[in-house]
Amino acid sequence: MSTRAMGPMAGLGWLTRAINVGRNGPGAVFGGAALMTVVVLAAVFGGVAAQIALAATMGDGLTGMMIGTAVMSVLVIVIMAMMMVGFLRVLDNVESGSGARAMDVFGGFGDFTTSLRTIGLMVMLAVLQNVIMIAVLMTFAGGFVQWYLQMLQSSMAGGGDPAMLNQLPAGMGVASVAMLVIGLVFYGVQAIALGQVVLRGRGVFSALGDGVVGAFKNLLPLLVFVIAAIVAMILVSIAVILLAMLIGLVAKFVGAWLAVVLAVPLYIAGMLAMYVVMFGAMYHLWRDVCGGGAGAVTGPVVNDGVAA
Numbered sequence: 001m002s003t004r005a006m007g008p009m010a011g012l013g014w015l016t017r018a019i020n021v022g023r024n025g026p027g028a029v030f031g032g033a034a035l036m037t038v039v040v041l042a043a044v045f046g047g048v049a050a051q052i053a054l055a056a057t058m059g060d061g062l063t064g065m066m067i068g069t070a071v072m073s074v075l076v077i078v079i080m081a082m083m084m085v086g087f088l089r090v091l092d093n094v095e096s097g098s099g100a101r102a103m104d105v106f107g108g109f110g111d112f113t114t115s116l117r118t119i120g121l122m123v124m125l126a127v128l129q130n131v132i133m134i135a136v137l138m139t140f141a142g143g144f145v146q147w148y149l150q151m152l153q154s155s156m157a158g159g160g161d162p163a164m165l166n167q168l169p170a171g172m173g174v175a176s177v178a179m180l181v182i183g184l185v186f187y188g189v190q191a192i193a194l195g196q197v198v199l200r201g202r203g204v205f206s207a208l209g210d211g212v213v214g215a216f217k218n219l220l221p222l223l224v225f226v227i228a229a230i231v232a233m234i235l236v237s238i239a240v241i242l243l244a245m246l247i248g249l250v251a252k253f254v255g256a257w258l259a260v261v262l263a264v265p266l267y268i269a270g271m272l273a274m275y276v277v278m279f280g281a282m283y284h285l286w287r288d289v290c291g292g293g294a295g296a297v298t299g300p301v302v303n304d305g306v307a308a
Helices: 010-019 026-058 062-095 102-109 112-140 142-155 172-200 206-218 221-255 257-291
Strands: none
Touching: 010 257, 026 062, 026 102, 026 257, 062 102, 062 112, 062 172, 062 257, 102 112, 112 172, 112 206, 112 221, 142 206, 172 206, 172 221, 172 257, 206 221, 206 257
């Protein structure tokens, strides 16, 4: 499937449209985001419990910690992938004017074919990204792996050594810049590939190919998007700090309970907004690059094999 190269300012458009993504169906979009957040948090807590149980069974060694982390990561990826199937379809239906409900976010649990493809895609992307990043670290900062393992062993032995934080391996600066570029490319690959799998019924390898080609065609708008997102985050952070100061000032006169009553809902609303904007940007990136959005798959997919 062909992908399009967008102009540089398309990156800004992805962000602005993501901020405004829930205008046509706020109940479905934010309700779906809330349900997804609850389910993913439950998966995280379940993964942490499994990690603790494994650590208790195998001892406090590095092996037990790594196995526990792997189990937790797989559990979270599986649940997150299935929820993403439903949430991306909710966004597509809302943006296309088809209508959606918050409960549609669970659609991935009824479409195991697409969910399995999404899980496979996310695992493949995670493996590829980690392999590439490790290769970059080994190339530009060869001592990083040994330094990281020493940090882990030190922290498990009763506290990290602060001196080691000041002894970063040589070449970490160049490696960090390279990893930022890799992260930028993989964000585009993931957005396009997920849209192709979830909303177009494409196979994993076909979608991954579309994602790679589409991301490299749109490196400049992706860079503009990241810069715009960083600026937006700075502005939001300033607003949050000012709001926190205002709540703290009011709490001094009324009571600390007021700070809790005001801060908790605002924090939850902020987290939901972050989820919606993140997925909204991915959706509009895919929609522009692949020309999607008009005939998305909304039910179980039975065609286009995994490697198609």
